[in-house]
Amino acid sequence: MNLPECARVVSGAGVVSGTVRVTGDRITEIVESSREPEGWILPGFVDIHCHGGDGASYTVGDPDQARKAAAFHLRHGTTSTLASLVSSPFDVMMTATKAFAPLVEEGVLAGIHFEGPYLAVSRCGAQNPDALRDPDITELDQLVEAGAGAIKMVTIAPERRKAIEAIEWLSVHNIVAAIGHTDADYETTVRGINAGATAATHLFNGMRPFNHRDPGPIPALLDDPRVVCELIPDPVHLHMGTLAFALHASCAPWAALVTDAMSATGMPDGEYELGGLSVTVADGAARLTGDGSIAGSTITMDDAFRNTVELAGVDVETAACMASTTPAELIGLTDVGSIAPGLRADLLVYSENLELQGVMRAGKWIER
Structure with missing residues (x-):
């Protein structure tokens, strides 16, 4: 599974339209996008x-x-x-x-x-x-x-x-x-x-x-x-x-x-x-x-x-x-507890109607 290209990212600075970049077990960047967001990326x-x-x-x-x-x-x-x-x-x-x-x-x-x-x-x-x-x-x-x-x-x-x-x-x-x-x-x-x-x-x-x-x-x-x-x-x-x-x-x-x-x-x-x-x-x-x-x-x-x-x-x-x-x-x-560069990559992907789609812990997807 991959993180959505453009979703509503609930970060420590508010809701951002875009996606999250992850390297190893860490969040490296929140990338903003002008595209129409679909679904949500939340902190674990x-x-x-x-x-x-x-x-x-x-x-x-x-x-x-x-x-x-x-x-x-x-x-x-x-x-x-x-x-x-x-x-x-x-x-x-x-x-x-x-x-x-x-x-x-x-x-x-x-x-x-x-x-x-x-x-x-x-x-x-x-x-x-x-x-x-x-x-x-x-x-x-x-x-x-x-x-x-x-x-x-x-x-x-x-x-x-x-x-x-x-x-x-x-x-x-x-x-x-x-x-x-x-x-x-x-x-x-x-x-x-x-x-x-x-x-x-x-x-x-x-x-x-x-x-x-x-x-x-x-x-x-x-x-x-x-x-x-x-x-x-x-x-x-x-x-x-x-x-x-x-x-x-x-x-x-x-x-x-x-x-x-x-x-x-x-x-x-x-x-x-x-x-x-x-x-x-x-x-x-x-x-x-x-x-x-x-x-x-x-x-x-x-x-x-x-x-x-x-x-x-x-x-x-x-x-x-x-x-x-x-x-x-x-x-x-x-x-943990927020989405910001440097924090552990604990991320949740939700659909537009709030169905849980994916769970990432420390940069790794969890088999559900």
Whole structure:
């Protein structure tokens, strides 16, 4: 496959009619053209919240399953992904960290995201309540040392004991502290942000809902320019009107599209597992078999991008920023997330009607 001779190139400088020149694994030039553009060239997607896909799960800490899940999402446009783990005992977290660190070094994964175990029991959703506990800086220090730079993000409920100190510690060590699965009030959420939290784990989901007299975490997170809010753009997690509202209240550099995909993504409906809990997938919606809590999603970043444009009414350039540029910047990836000379050639080719046609990672086309 070749890059189109003239398409709408969503670059860091805006939308340019033309094409992209690639040498080796790098972008060398954006060439403008006066021809009528057909289709789009977008930066590769960066998914900072993903639990698996194609029947494979990151949550079990198995390198072979991690490779399979990453390869599946790569075929659907995710050229950089964090492996998101769920709440687990310390020994499981350590085993997964040691198993995944070489994959980060190799470039299969962009890093590790611990979604828990420092979460509120009342808002744990599809997390195992038996694994939840207060943040422990000694524990975090051992994990970070074992990961040797692999750990990029940790989700914390700021109301838990010693949570504020943990957020400060993560910030000092250049690890994103994300507020999520929380029953915190507005004031405690602001304390967490002031301590260094720079992200919100799947805004609206797994947190105290908004009330005009008791606003809770949502407006504190949505309104603060220091915070990037994850949004899951599927009809299960968010009504598209809610997604549109969030994006109008915020802006693209403050919002990141994520999948929260689980192992059932790309698979038939049926029975699956997430963090030791039984999950039933019916009509593409994943829910705990016991209480019906939402248990991740079954969408890809290709789905997330298209839903944001077609269902929430967001323009392509803005949606691409939320799917690529903003998440890359949040977790400190400096050579991906945009189209500009010198950056890694992670490129997506879309048709005029937003069908994914081709995926390039590091200058090489991916067989789809």
